[in-house]
Amino acid sequence: MADYTIKVRRYQPESGDPAYWEEFNVELDPSLSVLDGLLQAKDRDDGSLAVRCSCRAAICGSCGMKINGKSGLGCQTQIGEAQEAADKKASAVGGESEGNVIVIEPMGNQPVIKDLVTDMESTHWTKFRRVTPWLLPHGEPPEREYIVEPESMVDITQSMACIQCGACVSSCLSMEADPLFIGPAALAKAYRFVGDPRDAETLERLTDLAKDPHGIYDCTHCFSCVDACPKGVAPMDQIMRLRRKAGEHGIEDPNSGHAHEMAFVNIIEKKGTLDESLLLQESFAPGVLGKLMPSKRAIKEMIGSLPTAIRGIKTGKMRSLPKLIPGVHHKLPGGAQDDVKAIYKRAEESNIEFNLYIKGEEGDQEAAVEERLEPAAAPGAEEASNG
Amino acid sequence: MGIVSKVHPVRSHSNAAQGGINAALNPDDTWESHAFDTVKGSDYLGDQDAIEVMAREAPEEILHMEHLGVTFHRNEEGKLGTRAFGGASAARTYYVADITGQAIMHVLYEQLMKYSEQITRYEEWFSSSLAIDENGECCGVVTRNVADGSMELFQAKSVILATGGSGQIWKPTTNALICTGDGIAMAYRVGAKLMDMEMIQYHPTTLAGKGFLITEGARGEGALLLNKNGERFMEKYAPNKMELASRDVVSRAEQTEINEGRGFPDGTVALDITVVPKKRIHEALREIVLVGRDFAGVDITREPIHIKPGNHYTMGGVKTDVEGRTDIPGLYAAGEVACVSVHGGNRLGANSLLDTLIFGKHSGRDAAARALRTDWSKPSGKVLEDEQAMVDDINGREKGSGRRVSEIKLELGQTMDAKVAVFRDEAGITEALETVRRLKEEAKTAYIDDHGQVFNQDLMGAIELGYMLDCAECSCIGALERKESRGAQYRTDYPERNDEEWLKHINLEKTEDGPEISYSEVTITQWQPEARTY
Ligand SMILES: Cc1cc2nc3c(=O)[nH]c(=O)nc-3n(C[C@H](O)[C@H](O)[C@H](O)COP(=O)(O)OP(=O)(O)OC[C@H]3O[C@@H](n4cnc5c(N)ncnc54)[C@H](O)[C@@H]3O)c2cc1C
Ligand code: SF4
Ligand code: SF4
Ligand code: FES
Numbered sequence: 001m002a003d004y005t006i007k008v009r010r011y012q013p014e015s016g017d018p019a020y021w022e023e024f025n026v027e028l029d030p031s032l033s034v035l036d037g038l039l040q041a042k043d044r045d046d047g048s049l050a051v052r053c054s055c056r057a058a059i060c061g062s063c064g065m066k067i068n069g070k071s072g073l074g075c076q077t078q079i080g081e082a083q084e085a086a087d088k089k090a091s092a093v094g095g096e097s098e099g100n101v102i103v104i105e106p107m108g109n110q111p112v113i114k115d116l117v118t119d120m121e122s123t124h125w126t127k128f129r130r131v132t133p134w135l136l137p138h139g140e141p142p143e144r145e146y147i148v149e150p151e152s153m154v155d156i157t158q159s160m161a162c163i164q165c166g167a168c169v170s171s172c173l174s175m176e177a178d179p180l181f182i183g184p185a186a187l188a189k190a191y192r193f194v195g196d197p198r199d200a201e202t203l204e205r206l207t208d209l210a211k212d213p214h215g216i217y218d219c220t221h222c223f224s225c226v227d228a229c230p231k232g233v234a235p236m237d238q239i240m241r242l243r244r245k246a247g248e249h250g251i252e253d254p255n256s257g258h259a260h261e262m263a264f265v266n267i268i269e270k271k272g273t274l275d276e277s278l279l280l281q282e283s284f285a286p287g288v289l290g291k292l293m294p295s296k297r298a299i300k301e302m303i304g305s306l307p308t309a310i311r312g313i314k315t316g317k318m319r320s321l322p323k324l325i326p327g328v329h330h331k332l333p334g335g336a337q338d339d340v341k342a343i344y345k346r347a348e349e350s351n352i353e354f355n356l357y358i359k360g361e362e363g364d365q366e367a368a369v370e371e372r373l374e375p376a377a378a379p380g381a382e383e384a385s386n387g
Numbered sequence: 388m389g390i391v392s393k394v395h396p397v398r399s400h401s402n403a404a405q406g407g408i409n410a411a412l413n414p415d416d417t418w419e420s421h422a423f424d425t426v427k428g429s430d431y432l433g434d435q436d437a438i439e440v441m442a443r444e445a446p447e448e449i450l451h452m453e454h455l456g457v458t459f460h461r462n463e464e465g466k467l468g469t470r471a472f473g474g475a476s477a478a479r480t481y482y483v484a485d486i487t488g489q490a491i492m493h494v495l496y497e498q499l500m501k502y503s504e505q506i507t508r509y510e511e512w513f514s515s516s517l518a519i520d521e522n523g524e525c526c527g528v529v530t531r532n533v534a535d536g537s538m539e540l541f542q543a544k545s546v547i548l549a550t551g552g553s554g555q556i557w558k559p560t561t562n563a564l565i566c567t568g569d570g571i572a573m574a575y576r577v578g579a580k581l582m583d584m585e586m587i588q589y590h591p592t593t594l595a596g597k598g599f600l601i602t603e604g605a606r607g608e609g610a611l612l613l614n615k616n617g618e619r620f621m622e623k624y625a626p627n628k629m630e631l632a633s634r635d636v637v638s639r640a641e642q643t644e645i646n647e648g649r650g651f652p653d654g655t656v657a658l659d660i661t662v663v664p665k666k667r668i669h670e671a672l673r674e675i676v677l678v679g680r681d682f683a684g685v686d687i688t689r690e691p692i693h694i695k696p697g698n699h700y701t702m703g704g705v706k707t708d709v710e711g712r713t714d715i716p717g718l719y720a721a722g723e724v725a726c727v728s729v730h731g732g733n734r735l736g737a738n739s740l741l742d743t744l745i746f747g748k749h750s751g752r753d754a755a756a757r758a759l760r761t762d763w764s765k766p767s768g769k770v771l772e773d774e775q776a777m778v779d780d781i782n783g784r785e786k787g788s789g790r791r792v793s794e795i796k797l798e799l800g801q802t803m804d805a806k807v808a809v810f811r812d813e814a815g816i817t818e819a820l821e822t823v824r825r826l827k828e829e830a831k832t833a834y835i836d837d838h839g840q841v842f843n844q845d846l847m848g849a850i851e852l853g854y855m856l857d858c859a860e861c862s863c864i865g866a867l868e869r870k871e872s873r874g875a876q877y878r879t880d881y882p883e884r885n886d887e888e889w890l891k892h893i894n895l896e897k898t899e900d901g902p903e904i905s906y907s908e909v910t911i912t913q914w915q916p917e918a919r920t921y
Contacts, residue, residue, distance in 0.1 A: 014839045031684060032597075043793035047845035048837035052394070054563040057599050058681065059489065059674075060398040076681055113534065114842045120395070121510070134497040135456035145453045150461035150468075154670070157458050157483060160490050164397050198456065 003027050004079055006037050008049065009105040010115050019112070023101060024049075030080025034102065035063050037079045038116075050115040058230055061163030064170060065116050066105040071170035071228040074104075074116075107170035109179070124166045127186040131209070135193060138200035148197045159192040162233045168225035180214040184225035184235030187216060191238040194245055206246045210253065216242045217254055389541060390499070391509040391530055393565065393847070397496050400551050400563045401743065404488025405602035405674050407470060407480035408452075408740040410445035416477045418442040425738060426914045428474040428633050429731025430874035431890065432583065435912040437709050437727040441738075441745045448744050449481055456494045458483050460671075470671065471607040474633040474735040474921070478607075485602055485674040488740055513847050514569070516774055517546065517577045517718065518766035525577070525717035526764045529774045533847070536840025538778070540771045544761050545717050545754035548574060548705065549747060552723035553858040555851075557698035557808075558800025559598030561590055570724035572854035574705040575861070579713045581895045582726040582907070583703035584858070585865030586875050588734055589809045591637040593697030595655050599682050601675050601694055603736040606630040608671060610660040612641065613691065614649040620656070625921035632921035635733040635875045638696035642809045645695065655693035696809050700739065701858075702730040702875065703865065706894060706907075711750025717757065719750040728892065731909075732874015781849045782838050789832030792849045799826055803859060807866055812880045820863040827856045864902050865893045886916050 004026050011019040024041035035053055042049045052062040056075045063074040068085045082102045090100040110118035137146075168184035175181045182190075190209055193199045209215040216239055225235040247253060392399065411421040422442035426433055453459055453467065459481050462468035472480040483490035499506060511533040518527040518540060527542040550570030554562025575581055591612075592601040606612075612630050614620045624640035625632035632640075641656050650656050660668065660675075665688050668676060672687075679687040705713050705720040707727055713720055722743040729742055799822075806819035830852055837845035871885040872878050890909055895902035 012839070013841050031682075043791070047792070047835050047848070048839070048843075050842045050844055052398075054394055054398050054400070054565045055403055056564065056597075057403065057678065059402055059486075060394075060400075060563060062394065062398050078681070117842050129500055134501040135494075137454070141450075141454035145450060145459070145467050147465040148461060149465055150463060153458045153461050154484075157486075157490070160458050160483065160493065161486055163402070163489065164493075196456065196458070 001027055002030050002080070002083075004037060004083055005101040006034070006041065007101040007103050008038070008041075008115070009103075010049070011106075011112050012048070013114055026079075028079060030083070031078055033075045034065075034067055034077045034079050034082050034104065035074035037102075038074060038104070050113075050117045052117055059163060061165035064107045064118075064165040064167045066103075066107060066170065068103050069105075071107060071167040071224075073165060073167065073230045076230050107166055109169050109172060109175045110166065118166070120166055124164065124169050124183075124185060127169075127183050128164070128189060130182055131186050131190040131193075132201075132205065133186075133189050133193070135196065135199055136201040137198050146198045152195065152197050156192050156195040159188045159195070159233055159238050161231045162188055162192075162229075162235075163231055165230065167228040167230060168233075168235050171224040171228040173222045173224055174218055174220050178214060178218060181218045182209070182212065182214055182216075184219075184229075184239065187219075187242060188233050188235040188238040191242055194242060202245070203249055203251075206242065206249055207251055209242060210246045210251045216246065388505060389507040389509055389543075391512045391514055391528070391541070393511065393513040393533070393569075395510050396499070396508070397493060398565075399492060400566055401492045401740065402486075402489035403561070403563060403600070404491075404740050405485040405600070406472060406604040406607070407482030407487045407737045408449065408491070408744075409472065409475065409479050409735070409737040410449040410481060410741065411442065411477070411479050412446040412449055412467065412481070413469065413477070413479065416479050418445065420476055421445065421479060423914055424475050425729065425735055426731075427917075427919060428733055428735040428738075429729070430635070430733055430884065430919060431886070431911075431914075431916040432586070432728065432731030432873060432892070432909055434728050434731075434910040435914060436910045437729050439912060440709050440749075441729050441741060444745050445741055448741070448748070452491055452494065452744070455498055457490050459490075460484070470604060471631065472736045473603050473606065473631045473637070474628070475631075475737075480604075480607065480737045482604065482671075484670070485604055485672055491740060491744075513850075514550075514573070515778075515850055516770060517573050518542070518770045519577050519715070520764040521767040522764070523578075523715065524764065525715050526766055527770075529770055531778070531847075533842060536843060538771065538775055540766065542763065542765075543717075544758035544763065545719060547711065547719040547721060547747075547750050547754050548724050549720075549722045549743070549750075550724045552701035552704075553855065553862075554698055554701065555796075556799060556855045556859045556862070557587070557803045558797065559593070559596060559804070560698040560800075561593055561598050561600040562698070566723075567851040567855050568701070568724075568858035569851065569854045570720065571701075571704050571861075572857040574713060574715070574718060574720060574724075575857055575895075575897050577715060577718075578897060579715050579718060579720075580706040580905075581703060581861050581902075582706035582892050583728055583731070583865070584861040584895060585869050585893065586702035586730070586732050587698065587807065587862060588634060588700035588702060588875050589638045589696040590699035591634055591641055591696055592658050592694040593699070594678075594683055595653055595693060595695050597682060598697045599678055600697075600699070601658060601678065601692065602672070603634075605658065605660050605663070605672055605675060608660075608663045608667060610658055610663055612637070613657045613659055614644045615651050615656075616649060618649075620644050620649070628921035633733055633919075634699075634736065635877070636921055638809050639877060641694075641696055646810075650695075651693055653693060655695045657691035658694045659691040660687045661689060661691065698804065698808070700730075700734055702726070702728070702732065702734055703862070706892075707746070707750075709746075709749060710753040711746050712753060717761075719754050721747040721750040732876060778846065778850075781835065781846055782843075784832065784834040786834055786836070788834045790829050790834075792830075792833045792835055792845070792852055795826050795829055795833055796848075796852055796855070799823065799855060799859060803862070807862060810877050810879050811866055812878060813867065816863055816867045820860065820867065823856060823859045823863055827860070830856055861895050861902050864895060864904065868893050868904055884919075890916060 007023045010022050026037045026040045054060045054062050058076040065074050067077050086100040086102050106112045106116045106118050110123045113119050175183050219239045411418045422438050425438045460468045469478040470480050471478040513531045514528045516529045520526040525546050529540050531538045548570035552566050553568025554560040554566040621629040679685045685692045704724050704726040707720050707725045711719040711721045802819050802822045806815040835845040837843045870881045871889040872882050873884045892907045894905045
């Protein structure tokens with residue numbers, strides 16, 4: 001047992017008063033959760049403290065909230081750890097290292113109804129419905145089950161694991177800037193169908209999400225949602241996979257994100273190291289044909305990139321200006337380049353997806369990768385995973 | 388058509404079902420085998436006509452779920468793959484990692500989106516009582532919009548209760564905070580019969596104190612149960628099925644070990660999952676890796692985790708027939724709220740999700756047919772006014788008018804867990820019953836802090852307490868009445884099963900002076916009661 005002070009941002013809509021802070025003293029085992037602390041305060045001190053909760057086991061998705069400024073689940077955050085985080089935060093700004101309070105607020109990017117209860121309907125669920133969240137198979141179902149690759153089911157089970165808690169939405173930086181952004185949870189849900197071999201509308205779904213100015217290209221890759229997600233859904237990864245698939249389907253990408261990614265992969269495969277000047281060129285005018293007959297857009301984009309490129313040269317990140325003619329490049333010494341190529345080949349052969357649902361603990365992931373890559377050089381695995 | 392849920396539908400408790408769902412779908416398995424396992428699991432108290440329906444229709448239902456989009460685990464050929472579960476003679480449990488319930492429920496919610504033109508959703512609306520017309524038929528339900536406190540009478544030609552179980556009456560429990568027996572009590576209050584209310588399942592593997600569940604899937608994957616001396620004690624109690632015997636058997640074995648001093652000092656035994664290959668753990672038991680890590684501070688891939696039997700499932704409930712019909716025309720019940728009875732004295736793992744789907748479907752069909760052929764009728768009394776008055780009464784109670792609602796809930800939970808649990812006897816149950824009746828009186832004046840309309844969870848908690856106390860009273864009466872040991876009901880004062888006198892269901896009906904007892908036959912089609920060994 002230990003004593004904690006939790007400071008809750010409260011809002012009682014019927015009182016006519018603005019939101020205010022209230023502190024509660026609770027006494028519980030450090031291994032119990034922040035939600036347990038709130039429920040104790042509610043049971044003992046003030047039953048009007050509103051907080052959605054049901055399962056207490058991080059499975060129903062009710063108790064999304066901000067704890068010490070970080071979005072997550074109240075029932076999954078141990079109160080002892082929340083206290084440590086509060087202490088750390090205080091000492092980082094030069095405050096006390098003891099006697100700090102655990103700060104609890106309703107989730108962000110959603111209107112507050114009462115205390116910690118937010119209006120998820122007008123935000124989260126409206127966005128959820130935006131992605132046509134049901135399976136659209138082709139024709140009549142088979143007599144028995146659909147026969148599909150076992151991995152494909154494991155793959156989409158990662159986004160299926162989403163409990164719709166809204167923590168990612170709460171933490172999303174893009175959504176703060178653009179409230180219309182479809183957002184991490186709904187896009188992760190979209191991947192659940194795009195990645196599902198039983199769904200027949202993959203192209204339509206991808207086109208829809210790519211063309212929407214608030215769609216897959218509205219994400220700024222900030223990692224906040226990955227951090228916030230209590231279930232390892234890694235919404236950003238799902239968004240990146242949607243982008244990659246859109247690219248594979250030849251859907252035009254206003255930011256050339258997928259093309260950029262492919263360029264990255266191709267240059268490393270060919271050269272072993274990254275030449276940023278090549279990256280620009282490969283992104284907008286890929287291959288020999290691109291160089292000989294660059295499209296209007298490619299020229300425009302490359303001219304537009306000149307200031308960046310010049311900055312790149314100044315800082316040494318780029319070796320030369322983007323070229324429209326084939327140039328001479330450094331190669332890696334000795335057989336190193338062949339090793340890189342071998343890694344690519346093996347990665348392609350075993351089709352390793354590094355963000356699979358079953359990845360488990362970090363150590364295991366590395367072990368699994370090594371297992372599958374043996375006997376090829378394992379150190380390259382990390383690079384390949386970034387591609 | 389409307390669907391009402393007191394929490395957002397995806398927050399419903401079915402998402403807690405980790406392990407899977409049973410069906411004899413493999414060519415070398417048969418529905419008869421599934422049915423027999425269920426009958427035996429129920430300690431012959433299950434109604435065999437209903438069990439046959441469930442087992443026979445299971446394969447089709449699984450395929451239907453698969454076609455709707457459930458991401459069931461596949462074997463190497465890309466077909467549906469299974470895992471082993473307790474009390475089953477074949478590996479016939481289909482699953483999605485260990486989020487089976489969540490996956491099925493989310494897919495059903497997807498379908499609800501797809502058909503949103505036809506079905507109105509009332510998300511976060513709390514139903515508090517049923518309306519009955521002058522012919523004694525159910526004609527609607529009074530419901531409160533949680534967001535603004537407004538109350539409405541939803542008139543209906545058919546009403547299906549799918550409100551889940553009553554686990555919150557016990558503390559600790561694996562059940563969510565919303566499992567407060569609302570539907571069971573609502574039906575009971577308007578005169579529907581309840582059945583098998585004494586049959587309360589204690590799950591063998593829950594975390595001490597918090598009541599979190601470690602899925603049976605863990606034992607299905609090969610995990611072992613060990614006492615403090617490192618002995619695999621199930622050898623003594625169920626030499627053939629060992630850890631995978633029926634839940635009542637395993638829970639009793641554990642409790643015996645604990646009671647006889649072979650448990651750990653914290654009143655637990657150990658579940659050793661480290662014997663399961665690590666990759667398999669991460670693939671199939673990911674959720675419990677997280678439960679172990681987040682809620683017990685244990686890495687289950689590296690060390691055993693301490694567990695004990697904990698309250699888990701309400702086998703009893705509102706008495707229905709195979710079409711989900713209760714004793715009240717127009718009122719249906721399906722899922723954990725209902726007692727068809729397919730689970731009898733003890734539910735087999737992975738049979739409950741199946742129960743919800745099969746009898747949910749039957750109820751839906753029959754309810755729709757009834758709605759097509761009946762006319763609208765009006766409630767006989769002024770239900771809405773009465774309900775509003777009840778709410779105003781609770782809302783008007785000021786601090787000091789009585790005890791706190793939360794205090795009463797705690798006392799109820801601890802009493803039931805102490806006296807109406809794995810082992811029971813007359814003295815203990817009688818004591819529990821007396822406590823419950825006192826708490827019922829105290830609940831009448833219990834006060835709440837929140838007197839507003841918007842999201843008044845305090846008020847709903849007080850109403851739920853009323854439901855919990857009604858259900859608890861019925862569970863005590865049933866447990867006291869059944870003077871034998873069968874399934875989850877183990878009476879230390881009557882340790883044997885007694886088919887001669889007790890191969891029958893106990894029914895309870897509401898009267899002025901509490902539940903009135905009557906009996907109904909157990910339907911036997913092809914399996915005569917036999918001694919039950921595993
Ligand atoms: C931890 C755990 C693991 C389990 N694992 C398995 C498993 O592996 N396999 C298996 O088959 N079974 C399993 N079970 C059992 C199974 O999950 C449940 O029995 C089943 O999900 C119950 O479903 P239901 O539809 O009857 O009720 P629920 O899913 O509980 O739904 C009840 C619904 O009714 C609504 N409701 C209730 N009261 C009111 C009211 N007053 N007004 C309005 N709405 C109301 C709720 O909002 C909710 O939507 C498990 C149970 C637990 C606790
Ligand atoms: S990575 Fe993208 S979706 Fe995720 S929080 Fe950042 S901007 Fe939002
Ligand atoms: S992706 Fe993660 S954080 Fe976002 S709603 Fe789903 S479970 Fe919650
Ligand atoms: S209470 Fe269910 S997720 Fe926290």
